[in-house]
Amino acid sequence: QQPVQSPQAVILREGEDAVINCSSSKALYSVHWYRQKHGEAPVFLMILLKGGEQMRHEKISASFNEKKQQSSLYLTASQLSYSGTYFCASHTSGSRLTFGEGTQLTVNP
């Protein structure tokens, strides 16, 4: 079952913050977050495991709420280099790793 990401697109000015959500209809074992720039391969940001801690990659952090079956990605003080499409991928019981449709993030000067 594909996780649902929201919002579908975000436009920010440099220095602003953003939150991207990833929800699953099933209990989550793990959530992966990736960023993909146009014409390039996805690049790993972080993994959140069931029962694990909140993770951080530079000024990007993520949380994992097992009860809500949801993960959120927090981008703080956004930089131009943050622009791209952010994907979450969920691993749930009895299922393969499934990617969400992506959230397109644009950071303008």
Add this chain to the structure above:
Amino acid sequence: DAGVIQSPRHEVTEMGQEVTLRCKPISGHDYLFWYRQTMMRGLELLIYFNNNVPIDDSGMPEDRFSAKMPNASFSTLKIQPSEPRDSAVYFCASSLGGYTDTQYFGPGTRLTVL
């Protein structure tokens, strides 16, 4: 390490032809994944291997698709015969620990079937 290596980077072929995509994972990684990315369907996991053995091929769309991993440093994804709807970017990724570990993606092969 050079990272995950894929070849060719671009492939243009005609409908009905056989296509073979190649991947060399990062040395020491026990897991290898094949993905397909299209605008319509997004990023889909096709198949993955653990220690050269196919573990989950439920994402392989049809019998026209097959994947092999003859050794720890090489895998192929073959489409025979190819169809225009197979046009996509195909990524190979490798990791140490499967779903609970970082996946490192190769640069991808952009396949166009005319």
